Amino acid sequence: MILGIECTAHTFGVGLVNRRKILANQKDMYKPEKGGIIPMDSAMHHREVAQDIYQMALKEAKIKENKIKAIAVSNAPGLAPCLHEGLKFAKKLAKRLGVKLIGVNHCIAHLEIGQSIGAKDPVLLYASGANTQVIAFAEGKYRVFGETLDSGIGNFIDTFARHCGIPFPGGPKIEEKAKKGKYIELPYSIKGMDVSFAGMQTKMKQLYDSGKKLEDLSFSMQENAFAMLVEVAERALAHTGKKELVFGGGVACNSRLQEMAKIMCQERESKYFCPAKSLLVDNGAMIAFAGELMMKDKKLLMEPEKLDIAPRQRTDDVLVTWR
Numbered sequence: 001m002i003l004g005i006e007c008t009a010h011t012f013g014v015g016l017v018n019r020r021k022i023l024a025n026q027k028d029m030y031k032p033e034k035g036g037i038i039p040m041d042s043a044m045h046h047r048e049v050a051q052d053i054y055q056m057a058l059k060e061a062k063i064k065e066n067k068i069k070a071i072a073v074s075n076a077p078g079l080a081p082c083l084h085e086g087l088k089f090a091k092k093l094a095k096r097l098g099v100k101l102i103g104v105n106h107c108i109a110h111l112e113i114g115q116s117i118g119a120k121d122p123v124l125l126y127a128s129g130a131n132t133q134v135i136a137f138a139e140g141k142y143r144v145f146g147e148t149l150d151s152g153i154g155n156f157i158d159t160f161a162r163h164c165g166i167p168f169p170g171g172p173k174i175e176e177k178a179k180k181g182k183y184i185e186l187p188y189s190i191k192g193m194d195v196s197f198a199g200m201q202t203k204m205k206q207l208y209d210s211g212k213k214l215e216d217l218s219f220s221m222q223e224n225a226f227a228m229l230v231e232v233a234e235r236a237l238a239h240t241g242k243k244e245l246v247f248g249g250g251v252a253c254n255s256r257l258q259e260m261a262k263i264m265c266q267e268r269e270s271k272y273f274c275p276a277k278s279l280l281v282d283n284g285a286m287i288a289f290a291g292e293l294m295m296k297d298k299k300l301l302m303e304p305e306k307l308d309i310a311p312r313q314r315t316d317d318v319l320v321t322w323r
């Protein structure tokens with residue numbers, strides 16, 4: 001039984017996995033009253049809920065804590081105070097249970113959880129609040145084939161929504177509005193394999209302030225921004241010769257983005273994998289799942305005091321020794 005702890009940003013989650021089976025997945029999310037995440041406040045949230053979420057996970061899995069053989073924790077990348085709080089909890093628990101720790105890269109966990117629904121060697125389209133990346137395994141490492149040059153797609157949508165008086169998280173409400181919209185021209189910016197949202201953001205705010213309908217702006221934003229992501233994902237599939245696409249991140253809950261990706265995959269005879277919502281968003285089960293895979297390499301298991309946080313770790317900084 002592997003315990004997984006997610007703590008990189010707004011979510012504190014605890015998952016339990018045994019031989020690739022997810023037995024528990026509990027979480028609680030810090031929600032700022034207004035504006036974006038305040039890292040210290042989110043860390044405090046994690047400290048406050050950690051014990052309860054842990055107990056709820058044990059209860060869901062119906063196991064005693066002495067069944068836990070190792071603890072996986074998302075020690076990178078993310079907000080330093082949040083990582084620190086999660087690692088502190090993990091270390092204390094590991095010492096008490098007399099087990100070792102394994103540090104899991106959060107982005108890689110989003111990719112690996114694709115294996116729980118049948119993906120073997122996928123390209124990941126990771127579309128969350130803070131992160132927007134296309135990642136795949138190549139030449140011994142998980143590599144970022146394309147990413148945002150400015151804001152993450154979720155933050156981009158939320159910022160526009162906030163401009164129009166819609167509170168966080170704006171994504172789901174913008175999706176609703178988009179259903180009644182029609183297309184107006186907006187910037188479409190892809191640079192090489194990277195995407196940029198800043199120009200579209202400025203244009204949308206201008207158009208909204210000059211009286212254009214939110215429905216039309218929401219629809220057009222989705223058409224352009226999601227097509228940009230799917231275009232980069234498709235080119236990563238073409239370049240790597242891979243035949244599987246996996247979704248990750250909160251924005252991947254959007255049905256229009258899912259629809260676009262499905263069509264793209266059909267057209268190039270690739271398989272499309274979309275985890276359940278509870279595994280798409282930040283969660284502890286994917287950390288436990290990735291941790292269990294990584295444990296094939298026993299050297300990755302560490303004495304609790306040896307593990308540290310790595311807030312700026314890049315996906316391709318990680319030496320992949322478990323595949």
Ligand code: AMP
Pocket residue numbers: 127128129130153154155157158169170171172175249250251252253254255280281282
């Ligand atoms: P995450 O950072 O992965 O926890 O995801 C949170 C982000 O997902 C926020 O920016 C939300 O606005 C966004 N989001 C959630 N549901 C949707 C949706 N249906 N459409 C677009 N964005 C969404």
Ligand code: MG
Pocket residue numbers: 106110128249281282
């Ligand atoms: Mg995430």
